[in-house]
Amino acid sequence: MSHPIVRRTVAAAVALGLAAVGLAGCSSSSDTAEASAEGYPLTLDSPYGETVLEEQPERVAVVSSVDLDIALALGVVPVISPLYGDSALDPWEEDALAALGESELATFDSTDGVDYEAIAAAEPDVILATSGWTLDEDYEQLSKIAPIVSYIGEDGLSSMTWAERTEVAATALGLSDEGDEVIANVAAQFEEAAAAHPEFAGKTFTYAVIHPDQITYISYAGSDVSFFTDLGFVLPDTAEQFSEADSAVSRENVDLLDADVLLVGYPFGDEGLLSRDALEGDALFQQIPAVAGGHYAVVDDAVASPLAYPTPLSELWLLDQLVPVLSDAVAGDGGQ
Structure with a gap:
């Protein structure tokens, strides 16, 4: 070297x-x-x-x-x-x-x-x-x-x-x-990707992660959600209810995750508060309109870290990984 x-x-x-x-x-x-x-x-x-x-x-x-x-x-x-x-x-x-x-x-x-x-x-x-x-x-x-x-x-x-x-x-x-x-x-x-997917414009989104001790509302108002907003997405009004200091969603209030598109990451697997199977099998989660309508998608473990800590290099790698996922979720073909 x-x-x-x-x-x-x-x-x-x-x-x-x-x-x-x-x-x-x-x-x-x-x-x-x-x-x-x-x-x-x-x-x-x-x-x-x-x-x-x-x-x-x-x-x-x-x-x-x-x-x-x-x-x-x-x-x-x-x-x-x-x-x-x-x-x-x-x-x-x-x-x-x-x-x-x-x-x-x-x-x-x-x-x-x-x-x-x-x-x-x-x-x-x-x-x-x-x-x-x-x-x-x-x-x-x-x-x-x-x-x-x-x-x-x-x-x-x-x-x-x-x-x-x-x-x-x-x-x-x-x-x-x-x-x-x-x-x-x-x-x-990002402008090129947004132009190729006009269906993203104005759609609300929620991104949550299942941590070991809580369901975390990641896309709270004031967080860096530029990856999504640069593609045309917007935050739902619910995002105003959460902050960096108060980002936990109780199982009883899991409906607060609803948006036009719901993304959930499970990077801790079975060590999370809920595994993917457990959350997706929960009756309250199944009743969320985004889930029931096929507008729910899973964030792959490899994507979770660069999405949480964006950089000028990882943003473009993420673009390649997530745009197809978002496109399916908007179309109602998510959750696969």
């Missing part, structure tokens, strides 16, 4: 099934120097304090899979990335890495959280943590290593969209134009 640095390619594309994400554009060293002079020093804000980037960074560390995807989409191969245990990279990450001329990443085992020593040993100029789920615990230690690109605002961890995270990261890395190109490319793919 060659030394990981910021890489820029001309019109590079990452194959994601039938979709692609445009990577960073070509730039000479003089262009980089000019960008550095114009954009830096740069003050980075976060809920935990401010830090300053004196010059455009080249060695970039990331602390989450979301930030890894953002870096790769921008044409950046991180000097260190997290990898949980023996898990492999996601397929869209492998494709993006290959498009940048790399076959593997330098990683740390994130099973027990962020490895400060491994990150420090990689000598990064900056640390991307726009989706750092333990940043409230990690910020002080990480800030001793390098400036941190955080999520913005007290609720930014949960409320920021993938596009907003990408924009924040791109600005910090001096790659604003590349960030705009990545965001525009994803938007164009």
Whole structure:
């Protein structure tokens, strides 16, 4: 593996099934120097304090899979990335890495959280943590290593969209134009899918997940539901009854899940509060109009995680996976 640095390619594309994400554009060293002079020093804000980037960074560390995807989409191969245990990279990450001329990443085992020593040993100029789920615990230690690109605002961890995270990261890395190109490319793919499925426009949807301790209303008002809304779907009025702090649906009130389209994920299998067989066999669930009318569909386990943690790379992979499911559900052919 060659030394990981910021890489820029001309019109590079990452194959994601039938979709692609445009990577960073070509730039000479003089262009980089000019960008550095114009954009830096740069003050980075976060809920935990401010830090300053004196010059455009080249060695970039990331602390989450979301930030890894953002870096790769921008044409950046991180000097260190997290990898949980023996898990492999996601397929869209492998494709993006290959498009940048790399076959593997330098990683740390994130099973027990962020490895400060491994990150420090990689000598990064900056640390991307726009989706750092333990940043409230990690910020002080990480800030001793390098400036941190955080999520913005007290609720930014949960409320920021993938596009907003990408924009924040791109600005910090001096790659604003590349960030705009990545965001525009994803938007164009969604516009194309929405145009191909005009039946999605104005249809309400609910997305719920069966967790071990509750039925969770994922698509509450204020959550990042841009994957669906960018296709033309809208939230039902019921979504206003739920929030990040209050997202549980009781078995007695399972009818609150109703919408024109109902999506349910069962990523915990038999360890969930209800298995798929148990929920689908429940009389109250069967009486929900969306279920009775064939407008209910199951979210595959492989889809649940990238749907919960969207990125500029995973969004297009999800588009390929979910549009057929949504089309069947709208038509009343769901639940198969």
